[in-house]
Amino acid sequence: MLFEGLSQRLQDTFKRLRGRGKLSEKDVKEVLREVKLALLEADVNFKVVRTFIARVQERAVGEEVMNSLTPAQQVIKIVRDELTELMGGSAVQLRFEGKPPYIIMLCGLQGSGKTTTAGKLAKYWQKQGRRPLLVACDIYRPAAVKQLQVVGESLNIPVFALNGQDPVVIAAEALEYAKNHNHDLIILDTAGRLHIDAELMGELQRIRERVPVYRTILVVDAMTGQDAVTVAEEFNNAINIDGVILTKLDGDARGGAALSVRSVTGKPILFGGFGEKSDALEVFHPDRMAGRILGMGDVLSLIEKAEASIDQDEALKMGKRMLSAEFTLEDFQAQLEQMRKLGPMDQILQMLPGANKIKGLDKIKVDEKQLRRIEAMIQSMTPEERRRPEIIDGSRRRRIAAGAGVKVQDVNKLLKQFEESRKLLKQLGLLEKKAKKGGLFSLFK
Amino acid sequence: MTEELYEELEAILIQADLGVEASVGLVETLRQRAKAEKIKAAEELRWLLKDELKKLIGEPGVLIKNPSGPTVVMIVGVNGTGKTTSVGKLAYHLAEQGQKVVLGAADTFRAAAIEQLEIWGERAGAAVIRHQMGSDPAAVAFDAVQAGLSRRADYILIDTAGRLHTQTNLMQELEKVGRVIGRAMDGAPHEILLVVDATTGQNALNQAKLFAKAVPITGIILTKLDGTAKGGIVAAVVNTLRVPVKFIGIGEGVEDLKPFDTEAFVEAIFDRS
């Protein structure tokens, strides 16, 4: 299904609830039932969902409905705000204070992505002027040490390893080595372990007793299901983690684990991993994650943006036309004017849930320099030509090119691109209609 | 009273990662059966639900055996699910039964993945066919099958690189590996096992769908059942792909691969310790 998740299911509810003054308990309940499903489908832990829904319900009942929003949208807005809040509000930066070297210890389940993350972090902080040392503390998994060494080599970051030694000893020796070699940052890559493995959990505790660990970071796979709560709780109880890194966010997992982990540990999510490359690490943004978990892309920021910059009716009309077969060069021109206020079309489209799944959408790129030339070309067309670009033959093309001061090829290119965009938008529109419960753009109503 | 029990049962299923749809559906079936068969006792309802769940998950599958020549098994899945470890454990398991095994190190992408498989090869007493890191995985697979053929191996196990199902180009690469294996030997690969991490939630279903689009999956290995995750999403995977679970992973040691047991799996879902 294309528009999976909350936004489509909410259309009905939206319709029923339109045009009321205050949120009644019934309004809120109706919307929250859908939200609950969305959260569970996103793998947010069952108990976390229950507490969360109760909290939103309490907050939402009786609240004034903001002018431009319907009651249902208002509830969703509260939901997203609460979600964002729960996940820490705004992005948290890890600061280095006190005396270096700072020891960062990574830990987590098997296969969560610790070694790859260790490399990414080393590179990230190296770029900020640090001198990191990677330390291979996974002495159990076959070739784990070698893996870190290869990663380090490819990044040009030194890797400390000791054959046949206990991880506690390795960490201690690495600290000595770092001091002697002027490293101000030490990243410990530990073995993957189960939270119920008392002996291996004890090993992490012993490392912390032996060397001054600056921050302990739990690495969690974004695809984790209900068990994320247990894992995070156990790691936190055993070694008191300071933060979390969520990996494999480049996939299509909704990532409810983020909420689960955050709400049981109270520890911030610091980074997100978005790929296997060494620079695929980003500071974690709770607001974006909230939209993702709800499965509604950035629809809300789109609403907010549209509200702030343009007439809602205009936006709705434009949205509808964009998705219909009637989208003409005239609309395109109007769009170009709007764009200055709202932002580029490709970005607007990307904010729609499911949009990333449409092949070729990324090709609708409008670069600012091109914009002016496009505008000039459209201005050189007759109104008839703008409405029915198919009538623009060779001689008309030459005339338009001359009028706009561009080459005929530029006109050809514009018309071709426009035709392609129109096809894509039409496809998006059709799929929209298929997603039974109404269009995305009814969100603007 | 009974309503509370139904809710409790639904909660158990959801918390085992069965997913809302399957959980609600199962409890609905339970309600109907309870009504039709006039059942009220909690114990009996529980028993009925387990019965439904067993039906949903189906019988375990067994490893395919090619009657005429070596059996080629390809192991696929997303990053970190336990593919290489499963190849190693499977190789050991087969070698224990007196089978001759050849391994193909077709994960040429992840750092030291080849070395990791080589260590497993030593543990299992199986030869490992390898190229350089970064080389064409299809070429490695081809060579592994040829080596297996000429050495008269019983099983040829091909380890592949982890990839997210959403990475179109890597999924095409996987398809190519499968195709090239077929070129090295008619009818191969005979078995393509998708490795699913029991810790994974609803995303495992997307994984399964997209992997099955690239290569014909014939069975599931469910790993990391030694943790606290229940792995309930396999129910949806099994029913969507129409292939059975064949093995489970319960640890990192050579002996930690076991045949799937539906009964034990279902019991574990209700075991709340």
Ligand SMILES: Nc1nc2c(ncn2[C@@H]2O[C@H](COP(=O)(O)OP(=O)(O)O)[C@@H](O)[C@H]2O)c(=O)[nH]1
């Ligand atoms: N606890 C546990 N760990 C496992 C199991 N299978 C694999 N692992 C571990 O999971 C991690 C990733 O396994 P690996 O085979 O390298 O995954 P791959 O990337 O899919 O090849 C390693 O640390 C393995 O030791 C299992 O059944 N139980």
Ligand SMILES: [Mg+2]
């Ligand atoms: Mg591997």
